[in-house]
Amino acid sequence: MKRDDHVVRRAEGEPDLLFIDLHLLHEVTSPQAFDGLRKAGRRVRRTDLTIATEDHNPPPLDIDKPIADPVSRTQLETLRKNAAEFGVRLHPLGDVEQGVVHVVGPQLGLTQPGTTV
Numbered sequence: 001m002k003r004d005d006h007v008v009r010r011a012e013g014e015p016d017l018l019f020i021d022l023h024l025l026h027e028v029t030s031p032q033a034f035d036g037l038r039k040a041g042r043r044v045r046r047t048d049l050t051i052a053t054e055d056h057n058p059p060p061l062d063i064d065k066p067i068a069d070p071v072s073r074t075q076l077e078t079l080r081k082n083a084a085e086f087g088v089r090l091h092p093l094g095d096v097e098q099g100v101v102h103v104v105g106p107q108l109g110l111t112q113p114g115t116t117v
Protein backbone atom coordinates (compact mmCIF):
# COMPACT_ATOMS: atom_id res chain seq x y z
CA MET A 1 0.00 0.00 0.00
CA LYS A 2 1.30 3.45 -0.88
CA ARG A 3 1.52 6.28 1.63
CA ASP A 4 -1.29 8.28 0.04
CA ASP A 5 -3.80 5.44 -0.44
CA HIS A 6 -5.96 6.64 2.46
CA VAL A 7 -5.99 10.34 1.52
CA VAL A 8 -9.53 11.41 0.66
CA ARG A 9 -8.89 15.15 0.35
CA ARG A 10 -5.95 17.53 0.37
CA ALA A 11 -6.22 21.29 0.73
CA GLU A 12 -3.52 23.90 1.11
CA GLY A 13 -2.95 24.83 4.75
CA GLU A 14 -5.27 22.11 6.08
CA PRO A 15 -4.56 18.64 7.41
CA ASP A 16 -5.26 15.82 4.98
CA LEU A 17 -8.63 14.09 5.30
CA LEU A 18 -8.03 10.34 5.58
CA PHE A 19 -10.24 7.30 5.12
CA ILE A 20 -10.17 5.32 8.36
CA ASP A 21 -10.48 1.54 8.02
CA LEU A 22 -11.40 0.82 11.63
CA HIS A 23 -12.61 2.95 14.53
CA LEU A 24 -11.95 1.46 17.97
CA LEU A 25 -13.84 3.00 20.86
CA HIS A 26 -13.75 2.63 24.63
CA GLU A 27 -15.63 4.13 27.55
CA VAL A 28 -13.19 6.86 28.62
CA THR A 29 -12.92 9.15 25.59
CA SER A 30 -15.90 8.17 23.42
CA PRO A 31 -18.59 10.16 25.32
CA GLN A 32 -17.19 13.41 23.94
CA ALA A 33 -17.27 12.07 20.39
CA PHE A 34 -20.86 10.86 20.72
CA ASP A 35 -21.87 14.22 22.23
CA GLY A 36 -20.25 15.97 19.28
CA LEU A 37 -22.25 13.81 16.86
CA ARG A 38 -25.46 14.60 18.72
CA LYS A 39 -24.80 18.35 18.72
CA ALA A 40 -24.04 18.26 14.98
CA GLY A 41 -27.12 16.14 14.27
CA ARG A 42 -24.98 13.36 12.83
CA ARG A 43 -24.90 9.58 13.08
CA VAL A 44 -21.93 7.24 13.00
CA ARG A 45 -21.32 7.09 9.26
CA ARG A 46 -19.78 3.61 9.07
CA THR A 47 -21.02 1.45 11.91
CA ASP A 48 -19.58 -1.54 10.05
CA LEU A 49 -16.10 -0.06 10.64
CA THR A 50 -16.71 0.92 14.27
CA ILE A 51 -16.27 -1.31 17.32
CA ALA A 52 -16.52 -0.45 21.00
CA THR A 53 -15.11 -2.40 23.90
CA GLU A 54 -15.28 -1.88 27.64
CA ASP A 55 -11.61 -1.46 28.40
CA HIS A 56 -10.41 0.83 31.19
CA ASN A 57 -13.08 0.48 33.87
CA PRO A 58 -14.22 -3.14 34.10
CA PRO A 59 -13.28 -4.75 37.40
CA PRO A 60 -10.69 -7.52 37.09
CA LEU A 61 -12.70 -9.84 39.35
CA ASP A 62 -16.35 -10.37 40.18
CA ILE A 63 -17.58 -9.08 36.81
CA ASP A 64 -21.04 -10.42 37.63
CA LYS A 65 -21.40 -7.97 40.53
CA PRO A 66 -22.39 -4.29 40.30
CA ILE A 67 -19.47 -1.95 39.66
CA ALA A 68 -18.72 -0.23 42.95
CA ASP A 69 -16.86 2.82 41.66
CA PRO A 70 -19.44 5.39 40.52
CA VAL A 71 -17.21 6.99 37.85
CA SER A 72 -16.33 3.61 36.33
CA ARG A 73 -19.96 2.52 36.40
CA THR A 74 -21.11 5.76 34.76
CA GLN A 75 -18.51 5.53 32.00
CA LEU A 76 -19.46 1.93 31.18
CA GLU A 77 -23.19 2.68 31.27
CA THR A 78 -22.64 5.71 29.01
CA LEU A 79 -20.72 3.63 26.47
CA ARG A 80 -23.50 1.03 26.46
CA LYS A 81 -26.18 3.68 25.90
CA ASN A 82 -24.18 5.44 23.18
CA ALA A 83 -23.39 2.20 21.35
CA ALA A 84 -27.06 1.22 21.40
CA GLU A 85 -28.24 4.67 20.30
CA PHE A 86 -25.76 4.93 17.43
CA GLY A 87 -25.84 1.28 16.33
CA VAL A 88 -22.20 0.59 17.20
CA ARG A 89 -21.08 -2.99 17.80
CA LEU A 90 -20.14 -3.30 21.48
CA HIS A 91 -18.13 -5.96 23.26
CA PRO A 92 -19.33 -5.49 26.85
CA LEU A 93 -18.00 -6.90 30.07
CA GLY A 94 -18.27 -10.68 29.95
CA ASP A 95 -18.29 -10.88 26.14
CA VAL A 96 -15.60 -13.26 24.90
CA GLU A 97 -14.34 -10.53 22.52
CA GLN A 98 -14.21 -7.76 25.16
CA GLY A 99 -10.77 -6.57 26.18
CA VAL A 100 -8.05 -3.96 25.93
CA VAL A 101 -8.89 -1.65 23.03
CA HIS A 102 -5.35 -1.81 21.61
CA VAL A 103 -5.50 -5.61 21.57
CA VAL A 104 -9.07 -6.24 20.40
CA GLY A 105 -8.50 -5.10 16.80
CA PRO A 106 -5.53 -7.38 16.13
CA GLN A 107 -6.94 -10.22 18.22
CA LEU A 108 -10.15 -10.25 16.19
CA GLY A 109 -8.18 -10.00 12.94
CA LEU A 110 -9.54 -6.55 12.17
CA THR A 111 -6.30 -4.56 12.39
CA GLN A 112 -4.22 -5.47 9.37
CA PRO A 113 -1.03 -4.12 7.79
CA GLY A 114 -1.80 -1.08 5.68
CA THR A 115 -4.97 -0.15 7.54
CA THR A 116 -5.61 3.11 9.33
CA VAL A 117 -7.09 2.67 12.80
